[in-house]
Amino acid sequence: MTRRILISMAACAATLVAQADKKAAAPAAAGADNSFFLRNVTVHPVTGPEVAGGAVLVKDGKIAEVGAKLVAPKGVKVVEGKGLHVWPGMINSATQLGLQEISSIRETVDTGEIGTFNPQLRPLIAVNPESEHLPVTRANGITSAMTMPASGGGGGSRSAGTSPLIPGHVSLMHLDGWTWEEMEIKRNAALMIQFPTIETRTFNFMEFTAGRTAFTEAKRFYDRRVKELNDYFDQARNYQKAKAVARPDFRIDLAFEAMLPVLDGKLPVIIPAPDERTIKGAIEFIEKQKLKGILANIGRPGTALELIKAKNIPVIIGESTDLPEQEDDAYDKNYARAADLHKAGIKFAFGTFDTQFARNLPFQAGIAAGYGLPPAEAVKAVTINAAEIWGIAGEYGSIEKGKWADLILTDGDLLEHKTSVKQMWIKGRAVSLENKHTKMYEKYLARP
Amino acid sequence: MSKIYSSFLLALAAAGTLRAQVIVIQNANILPVTKPGFKGSVVIENGKIKEMGEKVVVPAGAQVIEANGQYLMPGIIDCHSHIAADAINEGSVSVSSMVGIEDVLNPTDISIYRGLAGGVTSSNILHGSANAIGGKCTLIKMRWGKSASEMVFEGAKPSIKFALGENPKRRGSAGSGPLQGSAGNLRYPATRMGVEDVIRQAFNDAKIYQAKWQEYNAKTAKGEVAIPPRRDLKLEPLVEVLESKRFVHAHSYRADEILMLLRVADDYGFKIRTLQHVLEGYKVAKEIAAHGAGASTFSDWWAYKVEAFDAIPYNAAILTKKGVLTSINSDSADVTRRLNTEAAKAVKYGGLTETEALALITINPAKQLAVESRVGSIEVGKDADLVLYDKHPLSSYAVAQKVLVDGNVYFDRMKDIEERGKKELVKKQMIDRAKEQERLQQKKMGPPPAGARRPA
Incomplete structure (x- = not known):
């Protein structure tokens, strides 16, 4: 709308792609794993102060616990977030x-x-x-x-x-x-x-x-x-x-x-x-x-x-x-x-x-x-x-107990141009970050 | 109204441009781009960088700019822009090499000031993309407040715009839209095949024209009497291309058309200086590098037309990694204001280093435009075209504070903010004066006769 006049007449990627969970390339399906424990991560709840070295427990797609002193429950998949930041999607x-x-x-x-x-x-x-x-x-x-x-x-x-x-x-x-x-x-x-x-x-x-x-x-x-x-x-x-x-x-x-x-x-x-x-x-x-x-x-x-x-x-x-x-x-x-x-x-x-x-x-x-x-x-x-x-x-809209786990894991400040998104979850399910652009990038970077 | 207002702005700008002989910018985080960054000072004398280092001797009487740890980088060079021009496309013919941007430069375009405020100090103003062979381009320095001729980057090599793909073939098909032909007014070419033919035909003609002059010059050199060929302003720039006296900047999207143009240039024995947009350049990076062409692309534009559907934001990174001299441009009065963060996207998409990313908007476009001995990095002897940012220029949060061209401060954020009230006041006075004049005029003319209707 603001761009109704069409003016356009006119490394993350490698690691990013590598990190994208290939199994999750297809959209979330029934029975998919939607519980996990994300640890050693800087949590940005948005509605409260950030938690360094924190963890987020996701159960059945929803945020079950957020905090600094959480322990991974037995049997839950652990995701390592060292050096990374987690934000609401x-x-x-x-x-x-x-x-x-x-x-x-x-x-x-x-x-x-x-x-x-x-x-x-x-x-x-x-x-x-x-x-x-x-x-x-x-x-x-x-x-x-x-x-x-x-x-x-x-x-x-x-x-x-x-x-x-x-x-x-x-x-x-x-x-x-x-x-x-x-x-x-x-x-x-x-x-x-x-x-x-x-x-x-x-x-x-x-x-x-x-x-x-x-x-x-x-x-x-x-x-x-x-x-x-x-x-x-x-x-x-x-x-x-x-x-x-x-x-x-x-x-x-x-x-x-x-x-x-x-x-x-x-x-x-x-x-x-x-x-x-x-x-x-x-x-x-x-x-x-x-x-x-x-x-x-x-x-x-x-x-x-x-x-x-x-x-x-x-x-x-x-x-x-x-x-x-x-x-x-x-x-x-x-x-x-x-x-x-x-x-x-x-x-x-x-x-x-x-x-x-x-x-x-x-x-x-x-x-x-x-x-x-x-x-x-x-x-x-x-x-x-x-x-x-x-x-x-x-x-x-925030990382709070009881909300759906729409989360992203980044290597830096959410709003910086240089920051890469490393992982994404929608309702607790890992979602692929692969797309047309990453695929073309990989394909043509590898061109002999 | 707006014309008068911009004249007022220009007058302010001209008055504000201090011509201090010696300026020292001290305690800056200096990002020279061609060398590692360091904390120190830069000494500017007569518009040039005289000295730089961690410690410098501040000459007596020098004007000192205290940077307080802010970031100093070379002025940004936009390799593709259409600001400051009163006309863009001579759309009536497929070969319009006779026209040039320099004839329509508009130094009062507010886009110059806005670009400057975004750190841009040089801008390559190109003809549009309606024709396979467009018009001559002009490289300007953003000397806001100066005349058109004073803005031209003195000594820069002449260049010309070519265009491939959807835009030049538009007039060959009837349809709606600004660049489209009408049923009774179609123009060759309508296909990419025709675009190649138009370019080849033009260079065939240019070769014949060149031969005529060579023959004439050979005769006169021997003292023989000869009649000079009739001067052809359309073919002259193309002969200059053949003789490597004029650069070609070619608007291109798809890999096939890029390859086509490289081969045409090979056949006629000239080089394509830069491929502009070159959105599928990543597919033929090897061929572009082998030809020696540069690439000047967008950061992340895509999907606005079919030929932009395979565009990827990794383009600049792949081209760089495969040995192509690459820059990121704006093609827009809007985006030119933040090319620093456009470049930052190349760190995210493809993992260029911060220095490589900064090079995309400084030294690389300077090399593409063959002005790297003057601008594009912070080095002793170069023009003092500099930008001072409050944060690292690749940060989303960075805001340009001061921008210098030839050692003169042409943009100063604090001053801009301080002067806003004064400008508002002057604007109000001008409007009041205009209203008063209108009132007096009406009084002199008397009331309109009864029954008279105001013209619509």
Whole structure:
């Protein structure tokens, strides 16, 4: 989304590959070993202080014990972690993983459906578990990801008609499984709303030309779109009332059905809001419709930061490494975004909003830490914060007793570019770190 | 508005560029790249590195920059960029060697400053990839605040962009998209086969043109009267390629097309200086090394088109291990701001040493561009193009604090932050003034006549 303009027209590995458990190359199967004892490792629980020389006991896929003075129970497989660090598996809060293979080839892209209102769409059921992107992303320590609709692909090219207002749901999934059902964490994690923006600058992708629209005209269009969105919610509420009456001829409407948990405030809405005006508009909309809101990609928040804090709305940051939008913006404006949110007391998590760079999630957080975000907060923003925002913190996001053992073992700081992931477990099962890239590397390094 | 504002920024930049004769950067962790790192000082005189060592004598009157253990590395060289150019592709013909970036350099592009703030001190500005033979490239130094001609890296050897694969063949097929042809306006080539033919044909023509000049020069050398050949601005750069006076930087993706171009060059007796992108270079590293071409690649881009589907982040490491002179570039106003961490990825993917990783963005691109006697490492006698980072430059957490070009501080993070308030104020004053002028103008013109409509 932040990268909707496709600019791209344009030793660990050896040891890493060697260490990948070949037997675990296939996705986790029933009866697979999901208990082990990881010892002599620096444990980074994220929600508590790190434990040097610690251990983690995993039983039946869940974390049973964490601490410094644990002894391996009899019969449990021991994993040696000397010199290594264990962290919760990272959660990428915004991707198109599994929905998009080669971004320029329409046939491999299922991110953008035709139509203005599509709340019934669920990305998870279109996720290709064989996508090369999943193991590639996994190899950098990301155990789960939100996959979501985006402009482009599927229903046509970028300029196919007006952009949608409700492009569908977003789905939270593990990056491993024989089928999408096995990958599922939350099929419907939130409803995505593409809130209108006042666009005085336009760009025609077909002709590759920039244009301008007068503000009054752009505003009029914006108002019309906001009304359209509110009208749709009103219709959904009418549907809800009609359904409650349940006359015999009542016809189920899949789109409105999908709206019901949102109307009840059980399911949040995620709204990308790239500037101050849109943020304010989106928050007004959230309040008016009494929704549970999450904002994303708040490029130019201006004074809206205070409002976001006041309303206690969490944010998914995807723009940390994007160029500042305007030439007179501070050069480090987006690098410092996460630090700004932290200072304002706003809860946030990172997402990459794409497929090819989904594996770079820890780097986005690391760079934000360079520009003022405390490193511990940066780690939270790729683990526990994401779990909290998506309502799965009881089961994921930190190394705590009782949570699922989504764990990664690294040879260094989680957010450093140089760090290698040595092992990964999802629900306590070892998952292969081998992928298309490591295979091609081995193959061609060995070319005589 | 934005033009005026950037002029203001430039004026600030120019005023801020101190031309101290002697600068000493002391107590720095120095990463010379070509030699082992050490803690010490660097003495800069007249824009050049005069002395470096654990202990140096600070000359009287020298400006001292106290590094406090921060990391000093050579200025980053981006071997592939399209910033600071008002036009990129002359897309109308398959051979556009007559055009050049130097004619469209835009020294006010804010991307220069942003790149500088990311530690970049030299940038190779290339023509686009729409044509099999593109236009002439220009190497610049990031002298923010200077004119276009003052930014050009003086004495750098001329070069030209070639392009293979999906981009140059796009205009040969009808479709949607910016570089695509329309049904009534298709242009040869439409295939990789045609791309080879276009290049061979162009060099055949260049050889004939070269022979005509050779004949003319031979005659005049003997004192004979001769009529000079008609000058051909399209073929002239190609003759320079044949005569090793101009480098070829070739945009390429797949192994087959890389091999094709190397063989074409072999046949016509010239060298490919660098293969750019070269995402499948790892598959033909042996052949690239044998030809003597350099490789300038991305850190980890992949899957954005079919020819990038076999791209792997281990490319730079394999190429390096197999003896190819390799660099990592940005091709982007965005990524050019953090080539230090792009290089760090080569430690993770393929296990290059930290020095090898730093070389990917400093001395290696300097060699590829044949400016290694001037830049690319911290050595006595070289230009003082330097970056001071608060942490090791390969760390995710590293932030450039000061960037010097020719011994002048062109970027200073503290100063940038301090001046933000002043810039905001000036911006506000300019907007107020513009509003006031508009108000006065309207007053002079009188109210619009009743019923008049504002034009849309």
